Amino acid sequence: MPFFIILLSVLIIFGTSSPVWAAQLDARINPDNPDFNFQVKYQRTIFIEYNEGGQLADQLRGAIESKRLTSDSTNPAVVDLINRINQKLASDGSGAIVSDLNVEYSAQLTGRVLNTSIDYKIILSGTITDHIIRERQGQTPAIIDVGWRGITVGGPIVIDGTEINLPISFIKDKVPTVFSSIKGTEAEVLLSENLINAEGIKNQPLPKWHFLFDPTGINVDAGTFGLAEEITGFVVSGFTMGESSLREGRQVEKIFEAHFTLDKNYMIRSIESADNANLAVIGFGVVDSLEGLEIIGVTPTSPAGYATTSTGEFPVSIIYGMAAMAAIGGTGIFIFSNRKLKHEGTEQTGIDPSQLRAYQTSAGAKGYQTVRGEAQLIDDSDYQKSRSVYDEEKPQETTESQSTKGSLPKGWKPE
DSSP, rough: HHHHHHHHHHHHHHHSSSOOOEEEEEEEEESSEEEEEEEEEEOOOEEOOOOOOOHHHHHHTTOOEEEEEOOOTSSHHHHHHHHHHHHHHHHTTTTOEEEEEEEEEEEEEESSEEEEEEEEEEEEEEEEESSEEEEEEETEEEEEEEEEEEEEEOSEEEETTEEOHHHHHHHHOOOHHHHHHTTTTTTHHHHSSOOOOOHHHHHSSSGGGGGEEOOOSSTTTTGTTTOOOGTTTOOOOEEEEOOOOOTTBOOOOEEEEEESSSEEEEEEEEOOOOOOOEEEEEEEEEEEEEEEEEEEESSOOOOOOOHHHHEEEEOOHHHHHHHHHHHHHHHHHEEEEHHHHHHHHHSSSSOGGGEEEEEEOOOOOOGBBBEEEEEEEEEOHHHHHHHGGGGGGOOOOHHHHHHTTTTTTTTOOOO
């Protein structure tokens, strides 16, 4: 029974909860524009587990609570949030600033038989300016500041009377009896970790991100693909973070646990998946650093003869060379196979003709002879080894009557 309960808990947790992403950043930067748009999603799922029942289970089973909020830069609380974000960017060494911001917040509590889940989501979308350190002039590449990507804010953020940054605030507002049970325990500390946290994205060095570029925009018939005007005549460089590998490092979900005691021992579990980010830059981007600040140098097109994979430079000449080697190898295999088939077609198999002797057969009555002939082995040693046992001569069997006849008394006559 305990095993069944644990299995059921796992199925409920992973089968009914929403995805638990941490920070997910998306942005497209055009070095010819003074600003660009970005979006960051912050998600976390909290589980309050009560496998053995208890007072907490009685309070939460079947409970459903939710809270949603949207706001923009016309709200003084959002303006204050912008200022706090910009202070954090400056402390990270970046000169970029957030000039406009929209905020979406949601929290959903669902009470189940063995646990209660609380799903949190914050979406920050807006505009960043002052990210261009040097504009592009002729063949001189533009230099872009990318030290802004770790958008993080610590402490409470109150918008229209709702605190959105600390998970414990929603519990305090919607289920105060549960909050009073958690208050003062290590579970409260865990639930006070801020949601707006993209430090994982900032701390992952850009040289360890995947880099790919799309040259579609520079094709002569690019207009037939319905491309946006901003990328016509340009390549697009893509920088992606979030894959777990030997090169990029091990990216794992973040799981933290804390316990507290009421009438029973209860557990709080906080789950986030690994951070994820996608940066698209109009032009060919090369990662570099300037006085400790990570930057990207951007030119409209890639260097002549340049192609790339996710791990860095890969000259086109090598690609064509590999293709030529594959063609040569395929031709060699074809020639070898063709010769082998011809050799097998002319090669003598079976009995060696030198070991055969011809003789005439089908001699009929009155000396009539056909032209039919046969061949026999000169050396019949192999035949003797495999000769059928039916070809052997068998001794003649004596019949019962003969045996009896030989044993009758001399002169005996039947009556």
